[in-house]
Amino acid sequence: MRNSLSTLSTRNTRNALAGLALVGLALTGCSAATDTTDDASATTEAATITLYTSEPQAKIDAVVAAFNVIEPGVTVDVFRAGTGDLTARIEAELTSGDVQADVLLAADAGTFEGYKADDLLRAYTPADVDALNPDVVDPDGFYTGTRIIPTVIAYNTTMIDTPPTSWQELTDSAYADLITMPNPDVSGAAAYNAAVWLNTPDLGDDWLSALAANNPVIAESNGPVSQAVATGTQPIGIVVDYLVRELKAAGSPIDVSYPAEGVPYVSQPVGIFASTSEQDASEAFVDFLVSAQGQELAVEQSYLPVRNDVGTPEGAPAMDDIAILSPDLQVISDSRADAVARFTELFS
Known part of the structure; x- marks a missing residue:
């Protein structure tokens, strides 16, 4: 198996000369407008998403912190549990309405195949998908593996x-x-x-x-x-x-x-629930997980990555050296x- 995968701001200084006070105010107003436009174009609009995950708490806390360096306006509320407890929670929520999470990061592709068949997931192809190991990417675009x-x-x-x-x-x-x-x-x-x-x-x-x-x-x-x-x-x-x-x-x-x-x-897939009301923020989180920066963090956390441009953990074998069981x-x-x-x- 082959392992394949700023916000800019400018600030003008104001001239404090009394005779140019009005001009200075005008320039300051223009600078503020420029800052607002740049910030809006470089970051996702402020939002809160709920993440269901089986990741260890310390690891998912580090992931969210790194994501928030890039997307400071997105709050990620994490509910962490074992996959069995997560699937039971999702099933219980479905009996009374919609799933209360926006994003699921857990378990194996088989779990996501079931949710895909039940129309519970939103199709989304992550940015830079061509850099990812194709074995972990759902060909229908409903989920993507995030680590091996x-x-x-x-x-x-x-x-x-x-x-x-x-x-x-x-x-x-x-x-x-x-x-x-x-x-x-x-x-x-x-x-x-x-x-x-x-x-x-x-x-x-x-x-x-x-x-x-x-x-x-x-x-x-x-x-x-x-x-x-x-x-x-x-x-x-x-x-x-x-x-x-x-x-x-x-x-x-x-x-x-x-x-x-x-x-x-397992490839710890990530998918977005079809019922989400925060599509843009959810997509930004998915993009981060499989980005070079997100995968470098995965390697730091001892995981084998899903792209080949970020190295592997110290002491880990190359994927080509591991015999893999990949059933249907x-x-x-x-x-x-x-x-x-x-x-x-x-x-x-």
Whole structure:
């Protein structure tokens, strides 16, 4: 898989000579008019948008702060929760009217495919779309991926001498009671993974059943999984890769293995709800997320970017070096609920 993606103001100084006071006032008035025109042309009109997101709070706070340097007139109200809670909230809001958010930044393309099919999203093609990896851009223009987030095998380097290098290896009895992984009822990435694994011929239900037989600990989300591996509570984890990089950079004894069969990944798409009343501000936020500046911030936050002109996080492999599982999105969308139910049946 190839990883492809001021406000100007002028101020005239006034001459304080008493004899030119009227001229000075006139010039000052012209300068003020010029400033107003320049500001209006360079920034989005003042607005407030509501963002639903599964991004970690500190990371989305940094994103909003960087966006507001460019668009200081746009207030972004953030509601942050796991993808499962977000989708439940959206469903509840739909029963009584419209979705109360303007923008959704969460989970995987399968979730957005469902919302697209239900006519809940507004079509919008971001600025500079040709710089983005085409694999993360909805060809119909209803959503766009904002980062590449593979799920991998993490291991504690003080407890595991030879790490597993495949998904199949995790079903070996040697790993019984040593594995932890996130709950797909809470984590959107985990729900997507369950559907991908069950629809991958070399894995499927037999593999998932064998993994369940090894009695893995099911954590609420990816964060607790990575922490459990870093502390040695569970020496093996199935988790998104950026958390491993962050903990390793902070000095934790943790490292990552990319399974030979390939890794599922989510692209943390962003989309605008059709019911938004703040279209311009919502589009400006989407543009920022996939812009060079927005993607440089994503790299700083340890994510693999969706464009190829901003580098990659330190210690991260090139996307060409990672085997990727990329099943048909419609199949994943259609089978997701059944996959989560099957996971719950096997691992409860």
